[in-house]
Amino acid sequence: MIERRTIPAVETLLQYPQSTELVLLYGRPLVLDCIRSVLADIREHPNDDKAVPENEAILQLVVQRLETWLRPTLIPVINATGVILHTNLGRAPMSQAALQALSQASTSYCTLEYNLKHGGRGTRSEHVDSLLTRLTGAESALVVNNNAAAVLLVLSALANRKKVVISRTQLVEIGGGFRVPDVMAQSGAKLVEVGTTNRVHLSDYEAALQDSAALVVRAHHSNFKIIGFTSEPPLVELAALAHQHGIPVLDDLGSGALLDTARFGLAHEPMVQESVQAGVDVICFSGDKLLGGPQAGIIVGRKDLMIRIKKHPLGRAMRADKLCLAALSATILHYLKNEAESQIPVWQMISMTSAELQRRAQDWVEALQVGEVIGGLSTVGGGSLPEETFPTSLLALAVPQPNRFLAKLRNLHIPIIGRIENERVVFDPRTVFPEQDPVLLAGIRKAMTGTI
Numbered sequence: 001m002i003e004r005r006t007i008p009a010v011e012t013l014l015q016y017p018q019s020t021e022l023v024l025l026y027g028r029p030l031v032l033d034c035i036r037s038v039l040a041d042i043r044e045h046p047n048d049d050k051a052v053p054e055n056e057a058i059l060q061l062v063v064q065r066l067e068t069w070l071r072p073t074l075i076p077v078i079n080a081t082g083v084i085l086h087t088n089l090g091r092a093p094m095s096q097a098a099l100q101a102l103s104q105a106s107t108s109y110c111t112l113e114y115n116l117k118h119g120g121r122g123t124r125s126e127h128v129d130s131l132l133t134r135l136t137g138a139e140s141a142l143v144v145n146n147n148a149a150a151v152l153l154v155l156s157a158l159a160n161r162k163k164v165v166i167s168r169t170q171l172v173e174i175g176g177g178f179r180v181p182d183v184m185a186q187s188g189a190k191l192v193e194v195g196t197t198n199r200v201h202l203s204d205y206e207a208a209l210q211d212s213a214a215l216v217v218r219a220h221h222s223n224f225k226i227i228g229f230t231s232e233p234p235l236v237e238l239a240a241l242a243h244q245h246g247i248p249v250l251d252d253l254g255s256g257a258l259l260d261t262a263r264f265g266l267a268h269e270p271m272v273q274e275s276v277q278a279g280v281d282v283i284c285f286s287g288d289k290l291l292g293g294p295q296a297g298i299i300v301g302r303k304d305l306m307i308r309i310k311k312h313p314l315g316r317a318m319r320a321d322k323l324c325l326a327a328l329s330a331t332i333l334h335y336l337k338n339e340a341e342s343q344i345p346v347w348q349m350i351s352m353t354s355a356e357l358q359r360r361a362q363d364w365v366e367a368l369q370v371g372e373v374i375g376g377l378s379t380v381g382g383g384s385l386p387e388e389t390f391p392t393s394l395l396a397l398a399v400p401q402p403n404r405f406l407a408k409l410r411n412l413h414i415p416i417i418g419r420i421e422n423e424r425v426v427f428d429p430r431t432v433f434p435e436q437d438p439v440l441l442a443g444i445r446k447a448m449t450g451t452i
């Protein structure tokens with residue numbers, strides 16, 4: 001009987017020159033771990049004829065496994081979907097100034113909580129608060145981790161164990177587990193629903209306010225649209241009514257546009273400044289939706305209420321870090337300097353002209369020598385302007401297996417995310433940065449010639 005090859009010892013494998021090279025590259029502990037993990041697999045999952053692979057083959061497996069272990073999974077991609085705020089692709093890409101501020105704050109010491117004038121402790125909120133109040137007209141501001149945290153904090157600080165009035169038209173689920181009624185329950189607030197699924201009147205609120213509520217909440221629909229026989233009272237009337245009863249209003253704006261989207265041929269997305277002017281007491285919105293900055297939850301509002309919110313212990317658990325504050329300040333400065341449209345990628349994409357889009361798509365076709373330019377639709381996405389699309393020009397490619405083609409593009413070193421429309425693979429120049437064009441074109445060529 002032929003003697004079977006036994007599983008080699010770790011030490012034997014370490015003697016090979018390949019192993020020496022791996023140890024130099026990755027360090028001995030990781031290489032050892034990896035060899036052990038490969039040997040364990042061979043032991044536990046023998047192949048059909050129960051043969052142990054040759055040592056060289058085992059080392060090949062080790063190399064492959066090390067590469068898998070070390071390959072980063074959070075990597076840049078090219079977004080050719082035309083969805084500007086693509087939540088799965090990281091929402092808003094940031095401006096160069098935001099990147100610079102973030103990088104400076106992160107690789108050096110900074111004035112996060114240091115007052116240079118007095119040479120002592122400062123507050124982290126002051127870096128952004130004054131910019132936000134100047135921009136929105138609100139009295140006071142606070143930045144936390146994200147908007148979900150902002151809403152939870154405000155409710156916890158102002159309405160714990162108290163009644164909160166909200167319309168049934170606004171008991172929304174935003175996605176990613178954010179459901180308005182659940183957040184309210186978590187904060188300890190008691191939900192008082194008014195109106196019906198499609199309609200709510202001022203008189204519905206009036207009836208509910210007779211009964212000692214702590215807060216009236218308005219939540220932006222964000223990602224859906226109620227159409228047909230619908231109505232909600234204007235915010236300014238709701239605020240006036242609540243104030244007659246001495247009750248403050250919280251507006252969860254979601255996206256919180258600071259520029260008017262209607263200027264770019266889109267529907268009008270409610271703006272932060274409008275809520276402030278309508279007399280709303282506290283307003284929450286995201287930093288990485290239409291604002292175009294880092295992930296953050298921004299709270300602006302009346303000073304006395306903001307003091308209570310800032311003092312709540314949950315605030316400490318949700319506070320924004322220095323990277324977020326640095327990037328957010330730089331982003332807000334673009335608005336103050338009236339350069340948001342030219343400096344913030346989200347607004348550059350929204351304001352792109354049809355001539356520009358047409359030219360980009362045409363350039364792609366000419367460079368590739370295949371496909372054609374067709375009319376299509378981009379969307380804002382990210383819980384802003386539901387169902388709202390705007391015209392764009394697309395590069396359309398007819399390929400035998402569109403889904404396989406998309407998979408090949410996702411498998412590239414810098415993955416390209418496209419979509420399928422009428423059985424063709426399409427690419428929208430609106431969300432592709434011009435400097436990404438060479439990589440995009442090389443990737444498409446590679447997928448077409450089958451070299452991946």
Ligand SMILES: *Cc1c(COP(=O)(O)O)cnc(C)c1O
Nearest residue numbers: 146147148220222254255286383
């Ligand atoms: C997006 C959104 C949220 C959640 O914001 P995050 O910043 O993702 O936490 C909450 N409320 C509304 C209305 C939204 O649109």
